[in-house]
Amino acid sequence: MRGARRSLHPAAAMRLLLLNGNTDTGVTERLxxxxxxxxxxxxxxxxxxxxxxxxxxxxxxxxRAAVAVAGHAVLDAIAAQAGTVDAVAIACxxxxxxxxxxxxxxxxxxxxxxxxxxxxxALAPRIALLxxxxxxxxxxxxxxxxLGLPAERIDIRSxxxxxxxxxxxxxGALALLAAEARTAAAAGAGAIILGGAGLVGLAPRLAERTxxxxxxxxxxxxxxxxRPPRGTPPATVGGTPSIGLAPALERLLAG
Numbered sequence: 479m480r481g482a483r484r485s486l487h488p489a490a491a492m493r494l495l496l497l498n499g500n501t502d503t504g505v506t507e508r509l510x511x512x513x514x515x516x517x518x519x520x521x522x523x524x525x526x527x528x529x530x531x532x533x534x535x536x537x538x539x540x541x542r543a544a545v546a547v548a549g550h551a552v553l554d555a556i557a558a559q560a561g562t563v564d565a566v567a568i569a570c571x572x573x574x575x576x577x578x579x580x581x582x583x584x585x586x587x588x589x590x591x592x593x594x595x596x597x598x599x600a601l602a603p604r605i606a607l608l609x610x611x612x613x614x615x616x617x618x619x620x621x622x623x624x625l626g627l628p629a630e631r632i633d634i635r636s637x638x639x640x641x642x643x644x645x646x647x648x649x650g651a652l653a654l655l656a657a658e659a660r661t662a663a664a665a666g667a668g669a670i671i672l673g674g675a676g677l678v679g680l681a682p683r684l685a686e687r688t689x690x691x692x693x694x695x696x697x698x699x700x701x702x703x704x705r706p707p708r709g710t711p712p713a714t715v716g717g718t719p720s721i722g723l724a725p726a727l728e729r730l731l732a733g
Contacts, residue, residue, distance in 0.1 A: 491524070492525050492526065492564045492565060492704060493525075493526040493528060493562065493563045493564045493565075494525055494526065494527055494528065494563065494564065494565050494566075494567060494700075494703055494704065495528050495530060495555075495556070495559050495563040495565070495566045495567065496509060496510060496513055496527055496528065496529045496530070496567050496569055497530050497532075497552060497555055497556070497566060497567065497568050497569060497570075498529070498530065498531045498532060498569050498570065498675065499532050499535070499539060499548040499551065499552050499568060499569070499570030499572070499574045499575070500531075500532055500535060500536055500537055500538055500539050500548065500570065500675075501531060501532050501533075501534065501535050501536065501537050501551075502531070502537045502538065502642075503531050505531075505645070505675050505676075506529050506530070506531040507529075508645070508675070508678065509529065509569050509675055509678060509696060510527065510529040512678050512679055512696055513527055513529075513696060513700055514527060516696070516697055516700055517700065522704060525704065528559070528562075528563060530555050530558075530559070531555075532548060532551035532552065532554075532555060533551060533554055533555065533558075533724075534547070534550075534551055534554075535547040535548045535550075535551045536548065537642075538640065538641070538642040539570060539572055539574065540611055540613050540614070540640060541613060542617060545572050545574045545617065546574075548570065548572070548574035548575065549574040549575030549578060550575070551574070551575075552568060552570075552574050552575035552576075552578075552579055553575050553578060553579060553582065553727055553730075554723075554724050554726070554727050556579055556582070556583055556587075556730070557582075557724065557726040557727040557729070557730040558724070558726050560726060560729075560730055563585065564585055564586075565585050565586045565587070565588070565703050565704070565707075566579060566583055566585060566586070566587040566588070566703070567587075567588050567590075567699050567700065567702075567703040568587065568588070568589045568590065568699075569590055569675060569696060569699060570589075570590060570674075570675065571590045571591050571594075571609060571614075571618075571641075571673040571674040571675070571695055572591070572614070572617060572618075572621065573589035573590065573591050573592060573621055573625075576589040576592070577624070582730050582731065586703070586707045588699060588702045588703045589699070590673070590674075590695045590696065590698070590699045591607070591618065591621060591622075591625075591673060591695070592625055592627070592702075593695075593698045593699045593701070593702035593703070594607070594671045594673060594693055594695040594698040594699070595607070595622070595625075595627055595632060595671070596698075596702065597671075597693055597698040597701070597702075598669045598671050598693055598698075599628070599631060599632075601668065601669045601691055601693075602667070602668025602669040602691070603631060603668060604631050604632075604633065604666045604667050604668055605631065605632055605633070605667055605668065605669045605670070605671060606632075606633040606634075606635055606659065606662035606663075606665075606667035606669070606670050606671065607632060607633070607634045607635065607671050607673050608635050608636070608637070608655060608658055608659060608662065608670055608671065608672055608673065608677075609634075609635075609636050609637075609641060609672075609673040609674045609677065610636060610637055610639050610640045610641035610642075610643065610644045610651070610674060610676055610677065611636055611638075611639070611640035611641060612636050612638065614636055614674075615634050615635070615636050618634045618673075619634055622634070633662050633665060633666070633667050635658050635661075635662055636658075637651065637654040637655055637658050638654070639651050639654065640676070641674040641675060641676025641677060642676055643676070644674075644676045644677055644680075645675070645676035645677075648677075648679070648680055651680075652680065652683060652684065652687065655672070655677075655680065655684055656684060656687040656688050659684060659688050659690055659692070660688055660690075663688070663690055667690075668691070669690070669691040669692070669693060670684065670688075670690050670691065670692045670693070671692075671693045671695060671698070672684060672692060672693070672694060672695060673695045674695060675696070677694075677695070678694060678695070678696045679694065680694075681693055681694035681697070682694075717732060717733050718731045718732060718733075719732065720732070
């Protein structure tokens, strides 16, 4: 996306890449429906939303290996859209490739967890990240550390069903999510973040059940991605020869 210098004002003119880091096109479609409804409801209907799915990798990301592969897939997808979008929203709660994408994209890149945490910490001194699948708990601890976020203010929790399972049976998972949210609140959390594509759309129902402020991670991501930036970030990687990558990604890395 080097060379993209399209004005981001007003927000209605923005071309936003909404990038699903896994390979499940059904997830991408669900994210896009929710995102379009959110944009319409918040007066940003003219934003040019460009949903995209990772070209390769895991159908559902639940391990460090899958995150690593997804990071490559995220860079591959960004390279394929080079020069055609004004901002990138990585719609995967594990932020695969986030920091690397910021090195090469030349446009603002936001991640789901980072945006959600920022929004939550603006609401409460202590927050809880609630997601599906126990494997995500240590990985999210590592992510919080890598992003330089205040770990002492963030309580990371999960329920047993994975995000993939929750997406297939949200009604069945809601009681588990509500119980965990109440436990987090009893431990001091003043706001709950429902993290991950599989939990998108459940925040209002969780808030109704628990009486706790609940944030949807995709809503937070969209709000952050559409916020006017201070300037277009320069790409900081260039002149790097590569072998075996998709041609678009080789060009992006070579500058």
